[in-house]
Amino acid sequence: MLEAVELTKQFKQHKAVNKASLFLERGEIVGLLGPNGAGKSTTIAMISTLIPPTSGDVRFNNESVIKHPHKLRNVLGVVPQEIALYSDLSAKENLQFFGKIYRLSGMELKTRIEEVLEIVGLTDRQNDLVKHFSGGMKRRLNIGVALLHEPKFIIMDEPTVGIDPQSRNYILETVKRLNEEKKMTVLYTSHYMEEVEFLCDRIYIMDQGHIIVSGTKEEIKNILSSEDTIQIKVERANESFIQALHQNPIISRVTVQDGLITILAPKEVNLLSTLFKLADETKTVLTSVEIKTPTLEDVFLHLTGRALRD
């Protein structure tokens, strides 16, 4: 249905997006995952026709949207990363304003507003000013505005940043419901792996402007199927132990974060005995050792050598 072909965006010296290609089929939820500054928002802005790409193309039903954005815009809802609302207006007034610019009016506008308020769970608070809303409520209304004109395709840019777990779950459930009940196609951006794992059929992972991997959850995790992820806690941080891990030829990657040592190594080898031997040699007391099934987080770590979030 929608296809982005080698999208590139150059800001002065800096290439924010570099030959990113992706596609969405009707009815899918597709995740776009990546750390801060990966280029997710820039990619989305190009796909949603807000900024022109430096090179590359966006095709909607096999037609380029760059010259003729209207066919896409008519069926597209965009939930921006920022709260794009008038904070001095009430929830209802915001919906009225954005409804009007979508050429809705009269009874139609009224029923749409009621439906949207219902979907995002703000019916009780519709007359409160947005500036008095909690972060989660603002986020929900931010989504609601994008639903007014009943889009077939919705792009959401980190719709859950900085909110409480309840609101977050509510939003995730809402997205799932919209997809299942209204057959909405969703492009969902996040830097939370769990969200993407929960929602998405297919996933693109982006880093430093490149799409570094794509596929279904299983396909992506299979990248790591030949490797084990082991997390170790030690009684006292010990530089020589870490050194020894780094120098060991079987271990493919070592990262230390908040006292937690994460190592990746091929499945076949008997890593545990090696670990205990190294600990013994460096007089390190291990307090826990855990072999984990790989997460998308681990895939990212494996591919880039960096954690997704710091």
Added chain:
Amino acid sequence: MMGVLSAKFRLFIRKPWMFLITSVICIVFALLIGEANKKEIRVPVYSDLSKKEVTDLFHSLQQSDLFTFEWMDEDDVHKLVSEGKVVAGVKLEKDDFRLIVSSKTANVYLIGQYVQKVYTKEMQTKKIIESATKNPNISVENVKDALHDAKTHPIFTLEKKRFRGEETVIIDGQLQSIFGFSLFFVIYTIAYNVLYILIEKREGIWNRMILSPIKKWEIYAGNLIYSFIMGYIQVALILVVFRFAIGIDFHGKLLTIFLLLIPYVFAIVALSIFITGIAKNVQQFNAILPLIAVSMAMIGGAYWPLEIVSSNVLLTLSKFVPVTYGMELLKRAVIYGDSFTDLLYPISILCFMGVVLAGLGINIMERRHVA
């Protein structure tokens, strides 16, 4: 476009304070400064020369609308100046004069300029009399009478030129400051409304509108028409308060003023788009705006009448500033009673500035903030 406008008015009703406060401040400022300007400025005068020698000069000095020259002893003059009771005193000498001042202010400069002008004229008169009286048939008195006649009955064609001309300048301190402050404050009201374009871009509201079926010109038009209306209402409101609550006499020209404000407010809306266009972000806008507004007010004669400015550089600069033409329109209509057709020139300049600045501003904005 109506959607954009109605949202704007709704937002205004939620937060009218800024608008009301600037209106009140503007009225208070114009009142205070107008009142101060109404009082004439005292300037004590003394001389070592005999009184007879400086009589003519002293008389000419006293013709000023702005300053009241008083004859005093040398000691009293120095005392008044050093105690700060007057801003300056003048010592008259034969072909020259001296200012006694304790600090340099704008008024000191104006006094110096005025006295200089009187001296120059007086010297010219002297020269004329001297050369005329070389002819034994003409008496000094005859020449003086003739010169006096020429001064008190100015040549008729001078009338229309007087706004820019050197001769009869009327300075009405109170109207000057009412017009000046209204035209100055409204720059802020308008500019801060136009700034919402930038704020809405930053907050992502603009992008939402771009994606909707609403046309881009409708978004611009909604914002700009709203800014125009708010600016216009503010000046009109301030002038109505002056007319009906404070009882200022606009010589029955209130309706004419309302008409003449249209091109000025339009030019300021356009200027605001231009400033919004060149500013990268809101902070930059906040830094640039006062700079431009204040210097325009100074150069354009909103703070003090342009009639007393003699620097050619400043006068040339003033030609590029909309405030100049706004002030000119109001003063010529109200104080000099010029008709609408006499004012077509400043009106068309304002419209021209408006069209050019708006075109440039929107262009820069489109290029800068989108791509």
